Amino acid sequence: MDLFTRSWTALREAVAALEDEDFARPSGCAGWLVRDLVCHLVIDAQDVLITLVTPADTEPTRDAVTYWEVTDTPPTGDDPLDALIVRLAAAYGEPWLLKFHLDDVGSAAGRAAGLADPALRVATRDFVLTAGDYLDAYVIEWTLHHLDLTAHLPASAPPPAECLARSREMLEKIAGTPFPASFSDTDALLVGTGRRAPTGAEGSELGALSARIPLVLG
Numbered sequence: 001m002d003l004f005t006r007s008w009t010a011l012r013e014a015v016a017a018l019e020d021e022d023f024a025r026p027s028g029c030a031g032w033l034v035r036d037l038v039c040h041l042v043i044d045a046q047d048v049l050i051t052l053v054t055p056a057d058t059e060p061t062r063d064a065v066t067y068w069e070v071t072d073t074p075p076t077g078d079d080p081l082d083a084l085i086v087r088l089a090a091a092y093g094e095p096w097l098l099k100f101h102l103d104d105v106g107s108a109a110g111r112a113a114g115l116a117d118p119a120l121r122v123a124t125r126d127f128v129l130t131a132g133d134y135l136d137a138y139v140i141e142w143t144l145h146h147l148d149l150t151a152h153l154p155a156s157a158p159p160p161a162e163c164l165a166r167s168r169e170m171l172e173k174i175a176g177t178p179f180p181a182s183f184s185d186t187d188a189l190l191v192g193t194g195r196r197a198p199t200g201a202e203g204s205e206l207g208a209l210s211a212r213i214p215l216v217l218g
Contacts, residue, residue, distance in 0.1 A: 004135040007142035028151030039089035056123040064136035
C-alpha cells in the first residue's frame with residue numbers, strides 16, 4: 001500500500017507540474033493526448049473510491065497479478081470507452097479544470113487508500129480481492145500511465161524507481177518469466193506492454209518471450 005501511495009502521489013505531482021501547452025501533446029497511449037490521459041486518471045481515481053467502499057463477504061477470486069485481464073492487442077483509441085474519454089477531456093476546455101478535478105478526486109482516492117484495511121475484501125469488475133491486493137494492482141496502472149504521461153515530455157520527472165521495479169516484478173509474474181537482466185525496468189515495461197517495439201538487439205535477447213508480448217493489461 002505504501003507503493004500505491006508513492007506511485008499515485010508521483011503521478012499527480014507530474015500532472016500538477018504540466019504547462020498548459022503540454023495537455024495538447026501526444027501521450028504514450030495510442031489515440032490519446034495528454035489531456036485525455038489525465039481525464040482517464042480522474043475516472044481511475046473514481047474507480048478506486050468506488051471499489052474501496054464496495055465490501056464483499058465472499059472469498060477472494062483474484063489477487064494483485066490476476067486482477068488484470070491480459071490480451072495481445074494494443075489499444076488503438078477507437079474503442080467506444082476510449083473515444084468517450086476524448087470527448088470528456090475536450091469538454092473540460094481549460095487545462096486547469098482537469099488539474100483541479102484530478103487533484104480533488106485524486107486526493108480523496110489517496111486518503112481512502114491510506115485508511116483502507118488491507119485485509120478488507122472488496123468487489124470490482126465481478127470479482128473479489130483484498131483491498132491490499134487491489135491497491136497493489138494499481139501500482140502498475142499508475143506507473144505505466146506515468147510513463148505514458150511523460151512519453152513526449154522528457155523534462156518531466158519519471159516514476160519512482162521502487163514503483164518501476166515493483167511494476168516490472170508484477171509484469172514478469174503475468175508473463176510467467178523474467179525479462180532479460182539487461183533491460184531496465186522502464187524498458188521492460190514499455191516493451192512488455194507494447195508501448196514501444198523492441199530493437200533488434202532486444203528482440204534477440206527476449207528469445208521465446210518475444211512471441212508472448214505485448215502483454216496488454218485491461
